[in-house]
Amino acid sequence: MKLLLPSIHRGKQRLLVLQTVLFFLLCGFSGAAWAQGKIEDYKRSAALKENLRNKVYNAPNNVYWTTGQKAWYVVRTTRGLEFVVIDPKKKTRQPAFNQEQLATKLSEATGRKIDPFNLPFTSITFGKDDEEFEFVAEGSVWQYATGSFAFRKKGPFRAEPTDRRYWGNSRDELDEKPVFSPDSSQTAFIKNYNVYIRSEKTKQETQLSFDGSEGDYYSGYIQWSPDGKKLVTNKIRPNKKHLIYFVRSSPEDQLQPKLESREYLKPGDALPVQRPQLFLPESKKQISVDDALFNQQFSLSRLEWRKDSRAFTFEYNQRGHQIYRVLDVNASTGAVKPLIEERSNTFIDYSGKRARHDVNDGQEIVWASERDGWNHLYLIDGATGKVKKQITKGEWVVRNLVHVDDKNRTILFAASGRNPDQDPYFVQYYKVNFDGSGLTALTSENANHTATFSPDFTYFVDSYSRVDLPPVTVLRNSADGSVVLELEKADISVWEKGGWKAPEVFTAKGRDGKTDIWGIIIRPTNFDPAKTYPVIENIYAGPHGSFVPKSFMSNYLSMHELAELGFIVVQIDGMGTSNRSKAFQDVCWKNLKDAGFPDRILWLQAAARKYNQLDLNKVGIFGTSAGGQSSTAALLFHPEFYKAAVSSCGCHDNRMDKMWWNEQWMGYPIGPQYDECSNVTNAHKLQGNLLLLVGEVDDNVDPASTYQLANALIKANKNFELVTLPGQAHTAGGDFGERKRRDFFVKNLLGIDPPNWNEMEKEVAGSGK
Incomplete structure (x- = not known):
């Protein structure tokens, strides 16, 4: 009996384990x-x-706006996936199209049964008039007209090439593709590490720089001024690339392992040095740009011309991230002046809190800063760099600069922490004037809000929820946040x-x-x-x-x-x-x-x-x-x-x-x-x-x-x-x-x-x- 009991026990244990596994298999x-x-x-x-x-129903994940100022989304219901379109002007919410009819037509065209509420696509592209749309299914592009129910196959689907460049790869600064002037009469390009221009009429080439070399060259990312009379690019002193290596032990396409490498800069590594260079093609003149204000760089970014060609600007992030500047370079003299300067005894959160909008070609700048201890918006004088007004203020934070209306001098933004009786992380949306007046809450419900604005920013779809509150989705007016249309209320009964x-x-x-x-x-x-x-x-x-x-x-x-x-x-x-x-x-x-x-x-x-x-x-x-x-x-x-x-x-x-x-x-x-x-x-x-x-x-x-x-x-x-x-x-x-x-x-x-x-x-x- 002593020998039999363990045997019986093991048999029962195996049976229990087997029943459990079968339970999983049967349930999928x-x-x-x-x-x-x-x-x-x-x-x-x-x-x-x-x-x-x-099993959460009536809670759309994403909302998309058409060029015709309508919105659409896909929502899961008890029937399956349903396409919905919203017309803010008519204040209507209705099916985007007849899904049963489209499923029938697609079934006839493809020879396979199509479930109308499990269509083989979840993305559609509306035409300009919003009366027809295209979608991709079964390897082809199809077109469907919602009014006439016209349906046709446009042709095979060919995916657009995507940029699969690894995030750590440095870009090819020696790109020799020509850059056309605004009137297309000239092109600028790099040759033998230097800057050249070529007349498109005579094909005559003119060399503008003469000090480029393999170890100190001019970048092919050249920018013409809007008036076509000036151009700027960076002179690059490259760094030594830091490579990390992997052995891919089990590749799918061969038996033997593969050795792979990636560019991967680590703390302390040397960085490339960029120095903006200004050229006047008509006089074949190169103007020196003093680097005193940007010579300890972690990066230079957002090099942009003013629309009137008077200057170009760029942003300088000093290595160590304790100084950040927006710099202005006079296009006639090459003189550099700071428009904005941020300093911190710790760090400037350049990767998470940067926000800048240049008003009326840089006459003013809307800028986000933590200079008072909280992330807020400031109005900066574009000529002097002085703060004209702190637009938002208080023990709360601006989370996102959504839109700046230069003409009406208003700003749409997202913020959190302004409501003392709510979770300080809840995102709410606001509207404010440039001078800080007229601060209007566009959302207020005690929940976390996600807004998707129309192309002209007159309406937005707002989805709000909490971890203990199922999502509610509404259409709102951007002027005052009033609810134009109630769209969805999530069902979590299951x-x-x-x-x-x-x-x-x-x-x-x-x-x-x-x-x-x-x-x-x-x-x-x-x-x-x-x-x-x-x-x-x-x-x-x-x-x-x-x-x-x-x-x-x-x-x-x-x-x-x-x-x-x-x-x-x-x-x-x-x-x-x-x-x-x-x-x-x-x-x-x-x-x-x-x-x-x-x-x-x-x-x-x-x-x-x-x-x-x-x-x-x-x-x-x-x-x-x-x-x-x-x-x-x-x-x-x-x-x-x-x-x-x-x-x-x-x-x-x-x-x-x-x-x-x-x-x-x-x-x-x-x-x-x-x-x-x-x-x-x-x-x-x-x-x-x-x-x-x-x-x-x-x-x-x-x-x-x-x-x-x-x-x-x-x-x-x-x-x-x-x-x-x-x-x-x-x-x-x-x-x-x-x-x-x-x-x-x-x-x-x-x-x-x-x-x-x-x-x-x-x-x-x-x-x-």
Whole structure:
């Protein structure tokens, strides 16, 4: 009997496992959704994903405007996908076309059955009169007239070539394509590293520069002045390219691995030097442009001529990102003067908060700045550079400069934090006059708003929601924000019947004892207030944004699926992130290892005081990219609080990652702060359980960063897990990575060994014989 009982037990266990796998197969669940708590937990997690996916109805994701001032969108209803068109002037909302009729015609033309509410296209292009549109289906372009129901096949679809240039590649400054003058009588081009012009009538060539060389050449991106009497280009002193290398171990097109490389500038690398050069073709004269105001450049950008050809302007970002200038160059003398100058003792958020509009050919400039500690709009005198007026002001931030109306001197913009009784991250839309008067809220509902404006900015479609409020979509008038037409109100009845629980918005004071830190709490559908649950934090703490969802999370079910395994899942925006005050963001400067952890820990402790179901003795954390760096940092710098981490394609040492992102927050020149914040340098401090995932051909974050961390951990005799994803780029690992992540937390926080998926597959294979 003693020998028989284990045998019977094993047989029952196999049967249970087999039944579970068959359950998944019959329900169409993918392996990515199988959660590894108890059997019933990962059944429920899989069912949650399957049962809720695409079950939010009447909530369009994108709205598009036609040239005829109508709007259209695709919305999922209980029937399927429906196309809707809006006419603001007539105040109508109606089907964009007869879907049943089009499906019939398309079925006849293609010889295959077409479902009218699952059409083989989701994008349409309206003609000028909005009475006909084109779409691509079955490899062809089709035309359909909504009034006459005319339908025809225009021809085969030929995709327009797309620019697949890798983001890190430097552009070919020696491009020798000729650049035509405004009247097309002359062309400018590069020859033998110098600037030439050619008469299109006589074909005579004239050399304008004589000091170009292979190591100090003129750029082929030449710009003629509008009057055709001047031209400008940059003289380039190139830098040495920094290449990173990968071995693509498992290419699709051959057996043997491939060695690949990418251009990839890292902090501290040398940069090319650009110097604008001015030419007067009629007199064959080159005018010197003094570089005193732009000689420590990180970049020069937005080189543009004034419409009257009196000058050209460009923007100068000083390396270290503590000085940013808009410079004006007199086209007659070459004299350079600053129109705008920003200075910061920390950093200027050039990659996230730049906004500039030149009014009436530069007579004035609408400019965004954090000079008073909050991101606001200013009106700058285009001649003197002096501030004429601070247009917006207060302890709130401008998020986006939408449109500037030069004639009526009004501005449309998005902002957050102006409503003291609302989440400070909620985006609302406003209108204001150049002098700061007439500030009008165009949206006000207590929710996060997304607006899509008509081409003439007289109307906009507004979709607003919260994580606990399904989307509402309306058409508004841009003059005062009044609702012209109610369009959609989301239906989440299927979610509610499925037991879905809305995330809870929770706030607690940060490290300073006064600043509110905002986050969300996600509980499983079978949440039992009498039980305690390990906590898992989803972290992304990049200073360039804020990351806690503010709109309804119809496309973010993965955190809910994770919670189903027996966890409480949270996401928090700590200090050091964006979209609050300048001081709030400055916490990150030269200190990315901070990652807002003092605020996150206080937030979690406050949540646990209110809800004793949170077990803060078992806290896990995961993140990708910058979140990968932070999740590992949680174990290294706060091991007393965080016990398990999963880090995907992390930037584990900021000296190994892309220059533009890291120098902005960590500073230049490279100093000891880079070493202090390095996970690699601090690898010996590891105490918790760590899983690292990395794509072998990640050209966003150099995968060597993860390998160097692994090397340091091995040298420190630390236990950890490393998963390399062949052929994968910058990724959290897809379905496989999701399964590994969930398995890891189930094992290390719940104390349950996840199922042996390989054995389960054997059982299924055996049952089929």
